[in-house]
Amino acid sequence: MTISVGDRIPSINLTRMTDDGPQAVSTDDFFAGRKxxxxxVPGAYTPTCSAQHxxxxxxxxDALRAKGVAAVACLATNDVFVMDAWGKDQGTAGKVExxxxxxxxxxxxxxxxxxxxARGLGVRSQRYALVADDGVVTTLNVDEGGGLDKSxxxxxxxxx
Numbered sequence: 834m835t836i837s838v839g840d841r842i843p844s845i846n847l848t849r850m851t852d853d854g855p856q857a858v859s860t861d862d863f864f865a866g867r868k869x870x871x872x873x874v875p876g877a878y879t880p881t882c883s884a885q886h887x888x889x890x891x892x893x894x895d896a897l898r899a900k901g902v903a904a905v906a907c908l909a910t911n912d913v914f915v916m917d918a919w920g921k922d923q924g925t926a927g928k929v930e931x932x933x934x935x936x937x938x939x940x941x942x943x944x945x946x947x948x949x950x951a952r953g954l955g956v957r958s959q960r961y962a963l964v965a966d967d968g969v970v971t972t973l974n975v976d977e978g979g980g981l982d983k984s985x986x987x988x989x990x991x992x993x
Contacts, residue, residue: 834944835944835945835975836943836944836945836963836970836973837973838970838971840969840970841969841970842860842871842939842943842965842968843860843939843942843943844859844861845859845860845934845938845939845942846858846859846860846938847860847863847908847932847934847939848912848913848932848933848935849913849916849930849931849932849933850913850914850916850920850931855913858932860939860968863904863906863932864965864968865967865968866967867903867904867966867967868901868902868903868964868966868967869902869903869905869906869964869965870897870902870905870963870964870989871906871908871932871963871965872886872890872905872907872908872963872984872986872989873908873934873940873945873958873959873960873961873962874887874907874908874958874960875909875910875947875954875957875959875960876909876910876954877909877911877915877916877918878915878922881960881981882909882960883919883923885985886960886981886984886985887919888923889985889986889987890907890929890986891925891928892986893986893987894928894929896990897986897989897990897993902964902993904930905928906929906930906931907925907929907931907932908932908933908939908958909933909934909957910934910935910940910946910956910957910958912933913935915933916931916932919931934958937956937957937958940956940957940958941956945961945975946958946959959975960975960976960980960984961973961976961983961984962974962983962984962985962986962988962989964989964992964993974988974989
């Protein structure tokens with residue numbers, strides 16, 4: 834079952850890179866008491882994700898914060914080292930937090946996975962963006978068929 838507006842973000846541990854190395858972060862703690870924009874991409878370094886999706890949120894991070902968003906985070910079913918390297922490559926420091934869902938646990942718990950095994954990519958996340966207030970989903974925009982119209986930073990900004 835796919836997560837819906839009004840549902841709570843599932844309680845799962847993700848991983849992020851810190852100055853001291855990889856650190857587990859629970860979704861309960863990450864989303865608690867604040868408004869968060871979480872967007873997910875099928876994979877780090879993939880064409881649309883690197884050319885448009887992540888750069889759009891990086892460029893619009895200040896505008897999102899001006900609308901009351903406390904944190905902007907990017908999620909992918911990649912490991913924490915790949916997410917860290919991609920974030921550095923894309924200049925996300927201080928703008929977008931890079932969260933690794935390496936085993937796809939959160940992606941599967943939210944019902945937003947899709948299988949790209951036939952293309953050699955395994956199970957990945959669908960492309961989406963959501964807004965959660967204190968862990969409760971208030972907006973969920975899922976793109977279908979490889980597009981980037983519903984889950985762009987501009988679409989989220991327009992809805993805030």
